Amino acid sequence: MIKTALRYMRLTIEIAQHPLHRKKPIRSVLNYYRWLASAILSPTRSIAIPYVEDSVLQWTENSGSVLISARYGLGEMNDMAFCLHLLRPGDLFCDIGANVGTYTILAACGPKCRTISIEPVPATFNLLMQNVYANDVSHLVNAKRIGIADATGTLHFTSALKSYNHVTVNATASTVEVPVFTLDSQCQDDVPNLLKVDVEGFEASVLRGAKTTLRNPKLLAVIIEIAEEHLTRYGSSVHQVHDxxxxxxxxxxxxxxxxxxxxxxxxxxxxxxxxxxxxKDMQSVCDRLTTSDRYQIHGSSI
Known part of the structure; x- marks a missing residue:
């Protein structure tokens, strides 16, 4: 019981001290615990929590990334703020490894840009679509239940690891077979302005199948998850991705x-x-960042 109390105490302090909550720390803490109680008491174990501007995220017990958004507003604050400030209406954002759609909904409901949203795992894809429909942005979001790799074919993905599902070579009862394509094949008619890649260590393979897209001057920036312990799972490294x-x-x-x-x-x-x-284009990127509108998240603006 003492360990649980200490854990909640640390969490309360983290929520109160988050940059988005510093002006209203008590209200932010109370909001989180109110949403948590509502989710627990809901017969469906699911509620909608406020997100960017007027958008919401469907919080279910299987949505770890939405839990983080409920706590902090922007779970990956610096990178998510970069998306908000870089993108403009009419731009194209490509979200590879979209999970339940925290980046997809942010892009579609903040700057209101078009989004290619790629999520291979069926159960997670269904949660992504719940968020797309809840925010009425299906006209902006082109969601695809596929994987991205360095060649067209099929791959097996784990399906029971929630936010940490990944490509696996071992087909079991808890894996799913998914069609995969290169990013170049998906973007040959419309290159994104911003690319986000979060594929649990499979990033090098994604980039190898995106050589044409990466060299296109329209693509201004890439946000990519790089964790050495995940990359080694597929024989790649941080240096290889950077190169x-x-x-x-x-x-x-x-x-x-x-x-x-x-x-x-x-x-x-x-x-x-x-x-x-x-x-890629530092001057263009900086010009966009400094002239962007401000956006509301959890009662704060950024």
Missing amino acids: ELRSAGFEGPYWYEPYTRTLHPAGTGKERQFNHLFI
Whole structure:
């Protein structure tokens, strides 16, 4: 019981001290626990929680990324703020490894841009579509239940690991077979302005099948998850992913400061954990960042 109390105490402090909540820490904490209680008491174990602007996310017990959004507003604040500030109406955002759609809904309901949203696991894809329909953005979101790799074919994905499902070579009762395509084949008629890749270590394969897309000048930036322990699962490395992006004309990794709207070389601390931000046209990117509208999240603006 003491361990549980301490865990909730730490969580309460984290919520109160999050940058989006510092002006209204008590209200932010109370909101989270109110939503948590509502989700537990709901017969369906699902409720809609406020998100960016007037959007909502469907919070179910299988949506770990939505749980994080309920706590902090923006679970990956710097990268998500970068998306909000970079994108414009009419732009195209490509969300590879969309999960339940936290980035997809952010892009479609914040800057109201078009989105290609790719999620291979059927149960997770269904949650993604719940969020698309709940926000009435099906006209902006082209959701595809496929995988992205370096060649067309089929791959097996785990299906019982919630936000951590990934490509596997072992077909079991808890895996699903999914058709996979190259990103170039999916973007040959419409290249995105911003690309986000979060595929639990399979990033190098995604990039190898995206050489034409990556070299297109329309693509301004890439947000890519890079975790060494996940990459080694497929025989790749951080350096290999970085080299693939740099050979296509990108610079980085960078770290985005949303309140000053400035980009900084990523160091070796927490700002370089997991997601890495690569930029191609620095001047165009900076111009967009500094002239973007502000967006409302959990009663704060950014």
